[in-house]
Amino acid sequence: MHAQARHVSRDRLPVIQVSGLCSSDLAQRQAVGDALRNACTDTGFFYCVDHGIPQGLIDAVLAESRAFFARPAAEKDLLDKARSPCNRGYEPLRNQTLEAGTPPDLKEGFYIGEDLPAGTPGLGFNQGPNQWPSDSAGFRPAMTAYFAAMNVLAERLMHGIALSLGLDEDYFERFCLRPLSTLRLLHYPPQPPDPLPGEKGCGAHTDFGGLTLLLQDASGGLQVRGPDDQWIHATPIPGSYVVNLGDMIARWTNDRYRSTLHRVVNTSGADRYSVPFFHSGNPDYVISCLPGCLAAGETPKYAPITVQDHLREMYQRTYGR
Secondary structure, eight states: OTTOOBOOOGGGSOEEEGGGGGOSOHHHHHHHHHHHHHHHHTTSEEEEESOOOOHHHHHHHHHHHHHHHTSOHHHHHTTBGGGOTTSOEEEOTTOOOOSTTSOOOSOEEEEEEOBOOTTOTTOOTTOBOOOOOTTOTTHHHHHHHHHHHHHHHHHHHHHHHHHHTTOOTTTTTTTTSSOOEEEEEEEEOOOOSSOOTTOOSEEEEOOSSSEEEEEEOTTOOEEEEOTTSOEEEOOOOTTOEEEEEOHHHHHHTTTSSOOOOEEEOOOSSSOEEEEEEEEOOOTTOEEOOOTTOSOTTOOOSSOOEEHHHHHHHHHHHHHOO
16 A cells, blocks of 8 residues: 555654754754764754744644635635746645656645745746735734744754755855745645545655755654655654755755655544745755765766756646646
8 A cells, every 4th residue: 555654763764953053162063964964864854853943933834724724715716826927825636746647646735935026126936926815814924924934944954964064054155045945835635545546645756945844733644765665654743843855955965965755645534734844045056066975986967057947847847837
């Protein structure tokens, strides 16, 4: 069955206290970098704790997300992202197919990015205005505050990634300038008792960009492909984010750091809600093999590419446009 996965010790996906990255002591910051290196070269996944995001803000985001998805379909369709030139707004159930050869994903979503007015000079791929529910007092403030807080956390983690690679802590400063970040609210109905062959909440895939920071409720369902090619459960840990690397960082490190297949199979019997935050960096930044990521005699596997061109290729692959 496609839903089968092993329950393993949480040690299989390490728990990293990232507050050390805020320390004035370089040794403490480097200790986090060392832990990140081990995670990035193993599964490319880890639990992020002591991250500093207020629990009240997290609770507000989840509550507003649940309330939005509980709306009638006709109300949600008014904000369909098909109406947006920059892929913002509501994504209906079964709109995306992340695993080729399987039925569309059993999930619905809502996309939010940096809110830039239409006509802003220099708008690139996936940049522009958000769509917002007009009759909710709490939705926009909660998502705007959370988006800003997650950008700060993602940039802090990129400092740790730099340390993990033996680079200056500020190596990724230009990459993190005006990043193409995306906040995505997701709702997964329960897995049907008689699913179509291969049908699941989210098909097996790797993420497109740099870092993904996933907030998940207690329902579970996230599964990660281990180095032994077995699926393992990323069991929810209260107060944590599940962080994983995207294809961009694998490309950047010549596959030294791993962008790993993962999927969602919601067998909880209840609705599942999750909120991934995708940090992909400055759209014009050129991704090319990083210093120290080539062994003697090794050549780069990938040609240099800008962030936005890389993301265009990934969207074309999964949306066919």
